[in-house]
Amino acid sequence: MHPLLQIRQHDSDPDQRREYAHYLARQMGPMIHALMLVATLAYGVAVVASTFVRQSPLPVLLRLAPLLPLLLVTTAARRARRPNLLSLLALSCVLLLEIGINLNSVGRLPGQPWVIPGLLLPVASSVIWLGRWDFVVAMALCGLGPMPMLLMGADGVKVFQYIVYMAIAISLSAVLRAFMADTLYEQFRLERQLREQANTDGLTGLLLRNRFLELARLALSDLRDQHRPVCMLYLDADHFKQLNDDYGHAAGDAALIALATTLRAQTRQDDLIGRIGGEEFAMLLPGLDLSQAATRAEHLRLAVHAISRPDRPLTVSIGIAESAHDQESIESLLARADLAMRQAKIGGRDRVVSSGHPA
Numbered sequence: 001m002h003p004l005l006q007i008r009q010h011d012s013d014p015d016q017r018r019e020y021a022h023y024l025a026r027q028m029g030p031m032i033h034a035l036m037l038v039a040t041l042a043y044g045v046a047v048v049a050s051t052f053v054r055q056s057p058l059p060v061l062l063r064l065a066p067l068l069p070l071l072l073v074t075t076a077a078r079r080a081r082r083p084n085l086l087s088l089l090a091l092s093c094v095l096l097l098e099i100g101i102n103l104n105s106v107g108r109l110p111g112q113p114w115v116i117p118g119l120l121l122p123v124a125s126s127v128i129w130l131g132r133w134d135f136v137v138a139m140a141l142c143g144l145g146p147m148p149m150l151l152m153g154a155d156g157v158k159v160f161q162y163i164v165y166m167a168i169a170i171s172l173s174a175v176l177r178a179f180m181a182d183t184l185y186e187q188f189r190l191e192r193q194l195r196e197q198a199n200t201d202g203l204t205g206l207l208l209r210n211r212f213l214e215l216a217r218l219a220l221s222d223l224r225d226q227h228r229p230v231c232m233l234y235l236d237a238d239h240f241k242q243l244n245d246d247y248g249h250a251a252g253d254a255a256l257i258a259l260a261t262t263l264r265a266q267t268r269q270d271d272l273i274g275r276i277g278g279e280e281f282a283m284l285l286p287g288l289d290l291s292q293a294a295t296r297a298e299h300l301r302l303a304v305h306a307i308s309r310p311d312r313p314l315t316v317s318i319g320i321a322e323s324a325h326d327q328e329s330i331e332s333l334l335a336r337a338d339l340a341m342r343q344a345k346i347g348g349r350d351r352v353v354s355s356g357h358p359a
């Protein structure tokens with residue numbers, strides 16, 4: 001089968017689709033802006049140049065009128081990186097060009113040259129269209145936009161030539177866009193995979209410390225804006241060195257995997273969980289105050305008992321801290337949960353200790 005027919009439908013997962021749309025907008029944004037700028041300048045130059053080759057019943061200022069909105073949408077596209085906005089601006093640019101083309105052909109006599117500045121640009125640069133629908137709308141604009149001008153002053157042969165020409169141009173554009181979109185999607189997928197590998201612990205599949213802290217920091221700031229409580233749990237497996245020393249690292253690894261599975265099974269959708277160190281884990285619990293988090297931690301502690309190591313059930317010591325004031329950093333919150341966990345160790349392990357409020 002030809003590769004064109006094998007080009008797949010990208011991502012059915014809406015989150016991944018959204019992420020891809022933003023990725024495309026970031027990657028293509030500068031090129032879209034550059035093409036819009038060139039098209040706008042080309043339009044201005046072509047209108048001015050046309051005054052030397054033919055008379056128009058419309059004043060040149062009126063024919064130059066699309067330049068102002070063209071410049072506005074082009075300027076807006078310079079920093080736009082939201083996919084929908086970028087598409088809207090690029091499509092507006094095509095529409096304004098089409099209006100300009102039609103304005104400039106008013107009063108054209110048969111046999112006189114057309115002024116078609118930038119008409120081919122959107123077709124030739126079809127790779128810039130971020131989504132399938134942008135592409136379809138852009139191609140429809142390119143194909144149908146000059147029709148009023150054609151029907152006003154062209155003979156049947158000219159219209160036929162134009163239709164054949166546009167059909168070929170749009171087909172070529174569709175092929176170009178399909179392959180380009182496929183290549184970009186593959187690049188996005190690989191980058192995403194590499195990023196995930198760099199952020200995920202290979203043994204347990206949980207977030208690594210830095211990524212956990214990065215996401216927890218963002219969540220903390222959102223929760224503060226929403227005036228919702230948030231707690232951090234710090235969990236440390238008890239007597240883990242003994243497990244490794246007596247039964248080998250493979251037994252230790254198996255216990256860590258089982259522990260991570262249990263923690264993951266206990267998380268709600270918004271909870272964040274990470275492997276902070278060797279046998280240390282952290283959980284951010286959005287929306288829970290200290291007493292609610294203590295109840296969750298107690299459930300977790302008991303759930304971990306179901307994991308058996310060769311010598312005894314696995315146990316964890318858990319420290320809890322609630323974010324107390326707006327200035328507290330995620331590092332400080334984690335450090336307080338860590339201190340509370342140390343108290344749990346000192347108190348005999350396999351227990352939950354809550355941190356007092358920071359000074």
Ligand SMILES: Nc1nc2c(ncn2[C@@H]2O[C@H](COP(=O)(O)OP(=O)(O)OP(=O)(O)O)[C@@H](O)[C@H]2O)c(=O)[nH]1
Pocket residue numbers: 203236237238239240241242244248249250251252253256277278279345349
């Ligand atoms: N098997 C395995 N062991 C690990 C891993 N990461 C850290 N460890 C071990 O975890 C153990 C942690 O030991 P300690 O910090 O002394 O703590 P502990 O023995 O659990 O004692 P308490 O925390 O005081 O109950 C060390 O022996 C590390 O080698 C890992 O990925 N796999």
